[in-house]
Amino acid sequence: xxxxxxxxxxxxxxxxxxxxxxxxxxxxxxxxxxxxxxxxxxxxxxxxxxxxxxxxxxxxxxxxxxxxxxxxxxxxxxxxxxxxxxxxxxxxxxxxxxxxxxxxxxxxxxxxxxxxxxxxxxxxxxxxxxxxxxxxxxxxxxxxxxxxxxxxxxxxxxxxxxxxxxxxxxxxxxxxxxxxxxxxxxxxxxxxxxxxxxxxxxxxxxxxxxxxxxxxxxxxxxxxxxxxxxxxxxxxxxxxxxxxxxxxxxxxxxxxxxxxxxxxxxxxxxxxxxxxxxxxxxxxxx
Amino acid sequence: xxxxxxxxxxxxxxxxxxxxxxxxxxxxxxxxxxxxxxxxxxxxxxxxxxxxxxxxxxxxxxxxxxxxxxxxxxxxxxxxxxxxxxxxxxxxxxxxxxxxxxxxxxxxxxxxxxxxxxxxxxxxxxxxxxxxxxxxxxxxxxxxxxxxxxxxxxxxxxxxxxxxxxxxxxxxxxxxxxxxxxxxxxxxxxxxxxxxxxxxxxxxxxxxxxxxxxxxxxxxxxxxxxxxxxxxxxxxxxxxxxxxxxxxxxxxxxxxxxxxxxxxxxxxxxxxxxxxxxxxxxxxxx
Numbered sequence: 001x002x003x004x005x006x007x008x009x010x011x012x013x014x015x016x017x018x019x020x021x022x023x024x025x026x027x028x029x030x031x032x033x034x035x036x037x038x039x040x041x042x043x044x045x046x047x048x049x050x051x052x053x054x055x056x057x058x059x060x061x062x063x064x065x066x067x068x069x070x071x072x073x074x075x076x077x078x079x080x081x082x083x084x085x086x087x088x089x090x091x092x093x094x095x096x097x098x099x100x101x102x103x104x105x106x107x108x109x110x111x112x113x114x115x116x117x118x119x120x121x122x123x124x125x126x127x128x129x130x131x132x133x134x135x136x137x138x139x140x141x142x143x144x145x146x147x148x149x150x151x152x153x154x155x156x157x158x159x160x161x162x163x164x165x166x167x168x169x170x171x172x173x174x175x176x177x178x179x180x181x182x183x184x185x186x187x188x189x190x191x192x193x194x195x196x197x198x199x200x201x202x203x204x205x206x207x208x209x210x211x212x213x214x215x216x217x218x219x220x221x222x223x224x225x226x227x228x229x230x231x232x233x234x235x236x237x238x239x240x241x242x243x244x245x246x247x248x249x250x251x252x253x254x255x256x257x258x259x260x261x262x263x264x265x266x267x268x269x270x271x272x273x274x275x276x277x278x279x280x281x282x283x284x285x286x
Numbered sequence: 287x288x289x290x291x292x293x294x295x296x297x298x299x300x301x302x303x304x305x306x307x308x309x310x311x312x313x314x315x316x317x318x319x320x321x322x323x324x325x326x327x328x329x330x331x332x333x334x335x336x337x338x339x340x341x342x343x344x345x346x347x348x349x350x351x352x353x354x355x356x357x358x359x360x361x362x363x364x365x366x367x368x369x370x371x372x373x374x375x376x377x378x379x380x381x382x383x384x385x386x387x388x389x390x391x392x393x394x395x396x397x398x399x400x401x402x403x404x405x406x407x408x409x410x411x412x413x414x415x416x417x418x419x420x421x422x423x424x425x426x427x428x429x430x431x432x433x434x435x436x437x438x439x440x441x442x443x444x445x446x447x448x449x450x451x452x453x454x455x456x457x458x459x460x461x462x463x464x465x466x467x468x469x470x471x472x473x474x475x476x477x478x479x480x481x482x483x484x485x486x487x488x489x490x491x492x493x494x495x496x497x498x499x500x501x502x503x504x505x506x507x508x509x510x511x512x513x514x515x516x517x518x519x520x521x522x523x524x525x526x527x528x529x530x531x532x533x534x535x536x537x538x539x540x541x542x543x544x545x546x547x548x549x550x551x552x553x554x555x556x557x558x559x560x561x562x563x564x565x566x567x568x569x570x571x572x
Contacts, residue, residue, distance in 0.1 A: 011425075013423075013425050013426070015423065015425075015433065015436060016436065016440070017423055017432060017433075017436050018423060021423075064386075068382055068383075068386060071382065073377075073378035073379045073382060074379050074382065091359075092359035093359045093360050093439055094436075094439075096354055096357065096359060096360065096382070097354075097432050097435060097436055097439075099386075100354060100385075100386075100389070100432055101422055101423040101432045103386070103389060103390070104389070104418055104421045104422035104423070104430070104432065105422055105423065107393045107414070107418045108415065108418035108419055108422055110397075111396075111397075111411050111414040111415040111418050112411075112415060113408070113411050113412050113415055115411075116407075116408060116411065120407060121402075121406060121407015121408050121410065121411055122399070122402060122407050124407065124411060125397050125398075125399050125401075125402065125407055125410060125411070126399055128393070128397040129394065129397040129398060129399055132390055132393045132394035132397050133394055135390045136387055136390035136391055136394055137299075137301065137303055137304060137307075137387040137390070137391065139297075139299050139301075140299065144390070146303060146383050146386055146387045146390065147301065147303070149383060150301060150302065150303050150380075150383055153379055153380075153383075154302070
């Protein structure tokens with residue numbers, strides 16, 4: 001459903017940027033954020049089909065951020081999802097424009113007056129506002145995606161502390177996942193307690209992801225290289241196991257997963273599939 | 287009023303991107319687009335003060351486009367408005383993020399639920415939708431800003447035709463000016479005829495700007511260099527005087543100005559200051 005919607009919203013024009021938008025969005029990607037959005041729509045009693053444009057817009061925001069993050073002046077990544085990244089395939093100028101075009105297109109989809117047939121203007125604006133805040137710079141203890149990326153760039157080759165690492169990861173990963181869950185709850189007609197619980201769930205699994213990634217990075221490299229964990233100290237310095245040690249990092253991941261599962265309690269039995277998702281994604285991996 | 291609002295919407299955080307956002311927006315710039323937006327709010331009987339957030343968001347969209355256009359992979363311009371461009375002052379990575387942050391911030395401002403105290407959700411969504419369409423890729427005969435920039439990049443070192451030049455300029459310049467006027471009419475509570483007239487006015491002056499720029503480029507270089515007009519053929523090939531000759535280009539600029547002034551007729555006497563603006567900006571210059 002999400003892929004079909006993305007295909008519809010990204011039609012083929014006689015334009016390199018248009019082709020690159022499809023290249024970046026239509027092939028690969030787990031669609032985690034749109035799936036979470038739609039799951040919370042359903043949990044709150046809304047109709048999934050109606051919310052699909054918002055789910056597609058969310059995936060476009062995610063895709064734009066990957067294109068710009070991969071560019072030579074940022075992370076300089078030549079590959080993404082097993083194929084050349086957008087700048088490698090289409091050139092830097094087209095990659096910059098393609099990211100910009102996806103971001104604008106996302107907001108164009110969110111602000112489509114035709115959606116007023118299914119939603120009140122107030123709901124659309126609240127949902128769009130949540131996404132825009134998460135995608136932007138953010139501030140202080142609540143960095144958005146751009147704030148997280150800025151912290152990441154400025155932490156390179158520098159020893160930061162656990163607090164900065166938390167804010168960095170909250171912006172880079174957790175902010176948009178949290179917004180996905182909240183937006184779903186808003187569009188599904190959830191009450192304020194449900195919207196808050198959705199945000200708590202998203203924030204917790206978003207923060208947990210990075211811990212699990214860091215843990216797997218250490219344990220897999222320890223296995224592969226036959227080295228004791230932690231000897232590769234310089235490489236792993238700004239990571240959760242680097243700050244906490246492996247066991248305490250695992251403990252933190254378990255705690256965060258528990259916080260996420262606890263947040264689902266307001267939804268009762270219905271949230272079983274989301275509980276399963278959170279456990280699958282987070283704890284089972286190590 | 288516009289500058290004060292931009293200052294409020296771009297507060298100071300402990301962040302390079304935040305500083306660069308202010309650097310790009312708060313110093314220089316004619317504020318043409320926000321002024322046009324507010325002028326049409328007033329013409330349609332709305333309250334200027336209430337529409338200021340939309341005017342500020344529009345200026346942020348304009349500023350984001352300049353930052354990204356100036357980057358080394360695009361036009362590679364080291365200077366903008368008499369000072370170093372954002373990437374020259376803050377680095378390429380920060381410039382990319384600053385453009386992204388301004389674009390997201392613009393939509394965050396447009397989608398602010400607090401504006402529902404002054405506008406219906408429907409009006410906000412229609413206004414935002416017009417801006418998002420103009421800022422994006424666009425399609426076919428109606429390219430948006432990104433579509434115009436793509437055409438511009440792909441026309442470099444290549445002889446295009448007048449039709450392509452028109453579409454290029456419509457996207458690069460006219461699309462957002464047109465959207466500024468339409469958005470003002472929507473927010474001012476204008477009727478459909480007034481909204482359409484505002485769009486026609488904006489499109490016409492937007493297209494006229496580039497003709498006048500091209501004309502001034504030829505006449506000033508002819509004066510300065512003591513060369514007959516047109517001898518610098520290669521440099522001026524993809525311009526209005528290049529395609530039409532100087533006299534016919536001037537005639538087209540006059541025609542477009544007349545179209546713009548005609549569009550204002552639905553507003554009666556009240557539109558006098560906009561008539562003056564159009565004539566000042568366009569015809570008097572040559």
